[in-house]
């Protein structure tokens with residue numbers, strides 16, 4: 209089967225898909241993206257991703273390349289043409305193609321690119337196998353609420369984690385607080401059983417998976433706190449996990465080489481994974497998607 213990509217109005221074979229060398233996404237990382245997860249043929253969290261995309265575009269003053277509804281059609285068409293029932297759709301919008309000048313170009317259409325990737329279906333067994341994270345300084349800019357394609361610090365952090373034999377790197381700000389992972393949100397369960405993840409602010413990307421897990425917790429009557437937590441608090445935690453559209457809800461059993469809790473995947477983590485999967489199967493994603501910074 210030939211993989212098909214969407215590039216500025218055309219469906220093209222993946223190996224031929226290309227953007228112009230003066231696309232501002234390529235030259236300046238002047239663009240934004242979203243990664244949509246498909247679960248058993250269902251597009252998860254579409255409204256949340258679209259609302260967040262709108263926020264990113266608005267903050268950067270990039271125009272929608274086409275309507276939300278039309279983008280929804282292209283997403284489904286890319287899923288269909290690539291036979292993605294379980295997997296991901298990647299969407300990127302850049303400010304467009306123009307002579308290389310820093311200021312915004314005039315009268316230029318934004319660029320739109322989509323690709324699809326098939327993946328094995330979500331596997332709870334695998335997600336329950338604990339992974340390690342390391343902590344690194346958060347050296348990024350100050351607008352993590354914008355889903356910018358400018359991901360250098362995230363790439364360097366993820367590579368550092370990989371080389372350390374860890375799954376993810378948790379980024380730590382100047383106050384010693386964990387903001388988030390390089391591609392996921394960070395969560396702990398304190399010794400008192402409090403479920404904690406960083407509050408929505410410019411310091412984190414408000415994950416669609418994060419929102420889903422919070423709504424699933426609320427639905428099940430599980431208390432949670434949205435607040436920063438320190439590295440010391442994380443090291444003393446009973447449980448930890450990460451969430452993202454590509455990692456789902458993955459148990460963390462070590463931080464900087466130190467075992468979390470008793471080293472086994474925690475009770476609440478296991479419960480939250482079950483609740484998360486039930487929630488997306490029942491509701492298709494978070495229902496309340498209005499808070500982006």
Ligand code: PMP
Pocket residue numbers: 243362388389390391392393412413414415416417418451452453454
């Ligand atoms: N934080 C960062 C920095 C990310 O890159 C991601 C994944 N795009 C997330 C959090 C999680 O977001 P989501 O649950 O929407 O995938």
